[in-house]
Amino acid sequence: MEATVGSANTIGKLNSEAPVSKATANYKEQAAGKTVGIPFVEHPKMSMRDVQVYYGDKQAIFDVGLDIGKNEVVAMIGPSGCGKSTFLRCLNRMNDTIDICRVEGSLKLEELDIYDPKLDVVPLRARVGMVFQKPNPFPKSIYDNVAYGPRIHGLVSRKSELDEIVETSLRRAGLWEEVKDRLLSPGTGLSGGQQQRLCIARTIAVSPEVILMDEPCSALDPIATAKIEELIAELSANFTIAIVTHSMQQAARVSDRTAYFHLGKLIEVNETEKVFTNPDHELTEAYITGRFG
Amino acid sequence: MNTSSLLLTIVVLIAVAYFFGRRRSVSLADTSQGGYRNLNSLPFYYGTLTALWCGIPALLVVALWLVFDNTIIDSLILAQLPEPVRALPDGELGLVLNSIKNLAAENMTAGDPEPYVVAAADSLNRITAISQMAMAVLGLTLGMSLAVFSWFRIQPQQKARLQVEKVFKFILLSCASIAILTTVGIVFSVIFESLRFFQAVPFTEFIFGTHWSPQMAIRADQVGSSGAFGIIPLFTGTLLISAIALIVAVPTGLMTAIYLSEYASSTVRSIVKPLLEVLAGIPTVVYGFFAALTIAPLIRDGGAWTFEFLGLQMAISSESALAAGLVMGVMIIPFVSSLSDDVINAVPQALRDGSFGLGATRSETIKQVVLPAALPGIVGSVLLAASRAIGETMIVVMAAGLAANLTANPLESVTTVTVQIVTLLVGDQEFDSPKTLAAFALGLMLFIVTLALNYLALHVVKKYREQYE
Numbered sequence: 001m002e003a004t005v006g007s008a009n010t011i012g013k014l015n016s017e018a019p020v021s022k023a024t025a026n027y028k029e030q031a032a033g034k035t036v037g038i039p040f041v042e043h044p045k046m047s048m049r050d051v052q053v054y055y056g057d058k059q060a061i062f063d064v065g066l067d068i069g070k071n072e073v074v075a076m077i078g079p080s081g082c083g084k085s086t087f088l089r090c091l092n093r094m095n096d097t098i099d100i101c102r103v104e105g106s107l108k109l110e111e112l113d114i115y116d117p118k119l120d121v122v123p124l125r126a127r128v129g130m131v132f133q134k135p136n137p138f139p140k141s142i143y144d145n146v147a148y149g150p151r152i153h154g155l156v157s158r159k160s161e162l163d164e165i166v167e168t169s170l171r172r173a174g175l176w177e178e179v180k181d182r183l184l185s186p187g188t189g190l191s192g193g194q195q196q197r198l199c200i201a202r203t204i205a206v207s208p209e210v211i212l213m214d215e216p217c218s219a220l221d222p223i224a225t226a227k228i229e230e231l232i233a234e235l236s237a238n239f240t241i242a243i244v245t246h247s248m249q250q251a252a253r254v255s256d257r258t259a260y261f262h263l264g265k266l267i268e269v270n271e272t273e274k275v276f277t278n279p280d281h282e283l284t285e286a287y288i289t290g291r292f293g
Numbered sequence: 294m295n296t297s298s299l300l301l302t303i304v305v306l307i308a309v310a311y312f313f314g315r316r317r318s319v320s321l322a323d324t325s326q327g328g329y330r331n332l333n334s335l336p337f338y339y340g341t342l343t344a345l346w347c348g349i350p351a352l353l354v355v356a357l358w359l360v361f362d363n364t365i366i367d368s369l370i371l372a373q374l375p376e377p378v379r380a381l382p383d384g385e386l387g388l389v390l391n392s393i394k395n396l397a398a399e400n401m402t403a404g405d406p407e408p409y410v411v412a413a414a415d416s417l418n419r420i421t422a423i424s425q426m427a428m429a430v431l432g433l434t435l436g437m438s439l440a441v442f443s444w445f446r447i448q449p450q451q452k453a454r455l456q457v458e459k460v461f462k463f464i465l466l467s468c469a470s471i472a473i474l475t476t477v478g479i480v481f482s483v484i485f486e487s488l489r490f491f492q493a494v495p496f497t498e499f500i501f502g503t504h505w506s507p508q509m510a511i512r513a514d515q516v517g518s519s520g521a522f523g524i525i526p527l528f529t530g531t532l533l534i535s536a537i538a539l540i541v542a543v544p545t546g547l548m549t550a551i552y553l554s555e556y557a558s559s560t561v562r563s564i565v566k567p568l569l570e571v572l573a574g575i576p577t578v579v580y581g582f583f584a585a586l587t588i589a590p591l592i593r594d595g596g597a598w599t600f601e602f603l604g605l606q607m608a609i610s611s612e613s614a615l616a617a618g619l620v621m622g623v624m625i626i627p628f629v630s631s632l633s634d635d636v637i638n639a640v641p642q643a644l645r646d647g648s649f650g651l652g653a654t655r656s657e658t659i660k661q662v663v664l665p666a667a668l669p670g671i672v673g674s675v676l677l678a679a680s681r682a683i684g685e686t687m688i689v690v691m692a693a694g695l696a697a698n699l700t701a702n703p704l705e706s707v708t709t710v711t712v713q714i715v716t717l718l719v720g721d722q723e724f725d726s727p728k729t730l731a732a733f734a735l736g737l738m739l740f741i742v743t744l745a746l747n748y749l750a751l752h753v754v755k756k757y758r759e760q761y762e
Contacts, residue, residue, distance in 0.1 A: 094650060097642075099559065126652030136643035139666045148661065149651040199647065206651055 036280045037270035038257070041069040045210060045240045046091060046128075051105035053086055053095070060086050064105075064266045066259060068210070073232065073241045075255030075272065077248060079287065082261040084244045085133075088212050090114075091242065092128035093121050109210070126153055129208035133215040135195035137187035137202075142179050145187040145198055146170060149206035165205055173201035174231055193224020200231060204239070211235065213243040217250065229254050248288055252276050260284045299355060299429045303436060307348040310440040314343025317447045334454035342453045345460055346443035351436030358428040366420050373416055375409050393417060483740065486733035493727040494522045499734060501525065505697035507717060507728045522731055524738060526699040530707035534618045534689060535682040537703060541622025542682075543675055546629025553630070554637040555659055566634070573627040577687040584620035584692035585612075592616050596704060612694035615703040621688050625678040632677065636670025637663060669754040676750035680743050686711040710739050 040047070044067035053061035061083045068074050076084040086095070093114060095101040107114040109128060126149075137145050146166045149155075156162045166183070170176040175197045179190070187198050196216060203211055213232070217225040232241060232254045245251050251258050251272065258275040260268045260283070268281040279285045318339035322332050329335065370393060371379065371386070378389060389410070396406055396414040406414075447453075491499070502523015549569065553562050589611055596609040640663050648658040664671070686709070694706030695716060717732040724730075 092650065094646060097646065097649065122652050122654055124652070125650060129652075130646075130650035132643060132646060132650070134643055136641070136647040138644060138647065138662050148648070148653075152651070152653050152657045152661075202647075202651065212650075 035065065035266045035269060037268045037274075039065055039259070039266065039269040040067045041072075043070065044068060045070045045072070045110065046242075047106075047108050048087075048091075049106040051087065051090065051103065051107060053083070053090060053104075054102045055098070056100040060264050061090075062265045064261075066266060066269060068240055068242055069256075071236060071238070071240055072257065073236045073243065073255045075251035075258045076242065076244045076261060077246075077251050077258060077287070078261035078267075080246075083264040084259075084261045085214050087261070088214055088242060088244050089130075091210070091212055092125050092130055094125075094130060096121065126206050127208055128210045128212060129203035129206055130212045130214070131196070131199050131203055131216050134219050135192055135199050137190070137195050137198050139186065139188060141184045142170075142187045142190070142198060143183040146201050146205050149202060153206060155206070169201040169205040170198075172204055172231075172235070173197045174227060175201055191224075193220050193227060196220060196224065196228060197231065200228070200235075204235070208239065210240040210242065213241065215244050215246060218246060225250070248276070260287060262287070295425065296355070296359065296428075299432065302429075302433065303348065303351045303355070306351070306433065306436050306440070307344045310347035310436075310444075311340040311344040313440075313444055314447060315340030317343075317444055318449075318453075321447065321449050331449045333450055333452050334457075338453040338457050339447050339451070341457045343440055343443045343447070345457065347436045347440035349460075350439050351432045354432040354435055355428060358424075358432075362424050362428070366417065366424060369420055370413050370417055373413055378409060397421075480740070483733050483737050486730055487737045489725075490727055490730035490734045493730070494520070494734075498522065499524055503699055505713070507713070507731050520727060522727065522734075524710070524735065526697040527708060527710045527713055527735070528738075528742075529699060529701070530614065530693070530697065531683055531709040531711075533614050533701065533703060533707055534621065534693060534709060535679060537615060537618025538621035538625060538682040538685075539675070539679060541619055542625040542629050542678055545622075546626045546674075546678070547633055547671065549626065549630040550633035550637055551659060551664075553634050555655065555663070566631070569627045569630055572624070573631070575624070577624065577685060578691075580620050580624050581687040581691035584616050584688050588620055589613060589616035589692050592704070609704045610694070610706045612692060612706040613704050614693050614707045617689050617691075617693035618703065620692060621682055621685055624685070624688070625681050628678040628681060629674050632674030633667070633671050636667045636674070639670070640666045672753050673750055676746060680746060683709075683739070683743065683746075684711060685709075686715055690715065710735050714739075 046068040048067070049065045051061055051064040052059060064083075064087060066074075066087075076088065078084050086101075089095045090103050090107060091114070095103060103115055105115075109124070112124070113119065114124060138148060140148070143166055146169050147162050150162060150165050156165060167176060167180075170179065175194060178194060179198075187195065190198060196219070200211075200216070217228050220228065229250060232243065235241060236254075236256075243251075243254065255272045257269060258272045259266055260275065260279075260281070262283050268275065268279060268284045270280060274280075275284060276288055279288065315336045318332055318336045322328050322336070332339075367390065370390065374389070379386070381389065392406065393410055393413045394417065396410060397417040499522050502521060503525045504521040504523045505526045506521040508520060553566060557565065592613055592615055593609045593611045596607075600607045600609075644662050644666060645658055648662045653661070689709045689712045693708065693712075695708050695712065696706050697708050697713070698705055700707060714732045714735050717729060717735075722729045
């Protein structure tokens with residue numbers, strides 16, 4: 001991977017002591033800082049440049065530029081409210097459901113402009129799937145939960161094909177052995193960890209190219225978390241994954257590159273090992289050593 | 294001392310008791326050893342406890358006194374009357390008692406009062422004054438002495454809060470039982486009157502009869518009024534009108550709810566929803582004359598024109614089930630839309646996000662995720678609307694008529710159970726003729742049907758809940 005330089009902004013030293021609410025002047029000063037490390041890669045699956053996100057008058061994301069390579073796992077970490085989830089939700093336009101949210105900049109899935117006003121979000125979301133923080137199985141049977149995506153996208157014509165997709169997806173999500181005898185019982189009756197794996201199975205049943213995961217393990221116990229992490233590692237063979245997490249150990253375990261967000265800005269992106277052993281930016285170091293966050 | 298000033302005095306007494314009770318507990322709280330922390334409860338509770346000790350017994354005495362004093366005074370007065378007067382039958386005795394009371398209260402009678410009436414009126418005035426005074430003295434003494442008793446009992450370790458909470462729990466319980474007891478009372482009175490009705494008219498005739506004509510002969514020689522009490526035409530009429538109303542209201546209301554909760558911007562929603570709820574606030578009698586004066590003639594003229602155009606020989610009544618049903622449907626739209634909107638909104642956003650995240654369209658999300666999740670609530674709202682439709686009277690009286698036709702044709706005039714109950718009971722009626730008692734039997738039937746409907750609704754809701762959560 002080759003590091004390219006992002007936006008040609010002047011370098012301003014970021015001040016780690018700056019309080020969040022100080023003033024706009026402070027924000028501007030910090031916004032002038034550019035991301036350190038290797039935010040960009042060659043032949044990215046998704047590439048984002050100069051992304052700004054506003055909630056009403058309040059700006060939540062400042063000048064973020066980031067690439068996600070094919071079959072790469074990129075972890076996004078940072079303190080609460082730093083904008084990592086907001087950024088993730090831009091990648092398949094989930095922010096559209098929030099009326100006051102406005103996104104600027106260039107976001108691309110290969111050659112497709114994600115924020116093209118003429119774009120239909122339905123095929124986009126079929127290509128860029130999403131797993132949420134809280135397991136949210138539909139009030140349907142386990143089978144129907146997984147079959148939901150293939151059905152609405154008309155991916156199958158025969159029941160046997162659908163059965164096959166459901167089985168494969170559940171197998172890949174590591175859930176098949178646990179639920180194969182009760183496919184018709186409600187998905188909401190599963191345990192939290194099983195529900196989250198069901199949601200992952202539901203997502204991969206549509207065969208997306210990219211899977212976005214928004215803190216997928218935050219509601220789960222350590223054993224369920226370990227299973228999901230194992231699953232992420234397996235899925236990365238076939239899927240491109242962007243994962244937001246609060247757990248630095250998790251980021252270290254599952255990701256290839258790690259992006260550190262701070263107050264709406266992307267501070268540093270580097271190979272995961274480097275971020276957690278020898279970060280380039282002092283803010284990153286302060287965060288991973290637990291001085292704040 | 295009259296009753297209202299007595300009540301006012303008791304209220305003042307309660308306030309005083311609260312004040313002193315609170316003050317005693319504060320002064321007992323030893324500030325050198327942590328102040329209020331020494332008290333088992335906050336000073337507020339000691340004050341309230343003293344106030345309760347004072348207020349509840351005093352008010353109870355006054356209430357019991359007011360309930361029973363009339364009966365007791367009456368019997369005292371009666372005992373004073375001369376022997377021949379006491380021997381009079383009940384009705385005439387009541388008249389005598391009445392004239393005594395009139396003389397005592399306003400000093401006016403018809404003609405010259407008998408001397409024993411004047412004497413009784415005097416003693417009535419005397420006894421009433423004594424009774425008032427006794428009530429005041431007893432109530433106030435009891436309240437004050439118990440307040441003092443309770444005041445002396447205040448100790449830092451007294452569990453005042455638990456006692457106050459127990460009393461308030463009891464007050465809440467009695468409020469809840471008022472509604473329940475009233476319902477039970479209504480049900481029993483309806484059942485007993487219905488049983489009297491069924492002694493005159495056989496139950497099977499009532500349930501399975503297809504002819505409703507509740508005209509009973511009052512004199513033996515009266516002609517043309519043999520009563521017929523078959524409720525089938527009434528129930529079919531009710532069902533017909535309710536069905537038309539629901540056919541109008543359920544799709545309209547449900548789609549309104551879907552639009553408001555899923556598609557409308559918050560500005561549109563904040564305007565449309567209150568406007569819709571205004572519909573629910575229009576008095577039904579206004580809907581009634583709208584139905585009778587606007588919709589019914591429209592249907593009659595439009596229908597006549599259509600039949601003429603088709604070359605059919607058919608007349609349309611100017612009062613029709615269709616007119617009543619259509620307007621009633623409009624009336625219950627807000628019930629369906631408002632409640633469904635609430636339950637659709639209550640479906641977690643996470644479910645919608647999950648569906649959108651898989652690339653589902655808005656419509657797929659609504660049909661396959663949101664509506665199934667909201668189904669129990671939607672069923673509930675529809676059943677609520679249905680019970681409104683079944684119970685509605687005014688619109689039917691004005692727009693559908695009173696003729697108990699057994700028909701499924703919405704263009705004919707029909708009548709409903711509630712309308713018949715009204716017509717049976719208005720005006721001068723004898724309360725022992727089957728005609729009047731039939732109203733209670735109809736009420737009972739309606740009650741049973743509505744209860745069955747509610748039970749069904751609960752059952753449906755429960756079934757889906759189990760399946761989906």
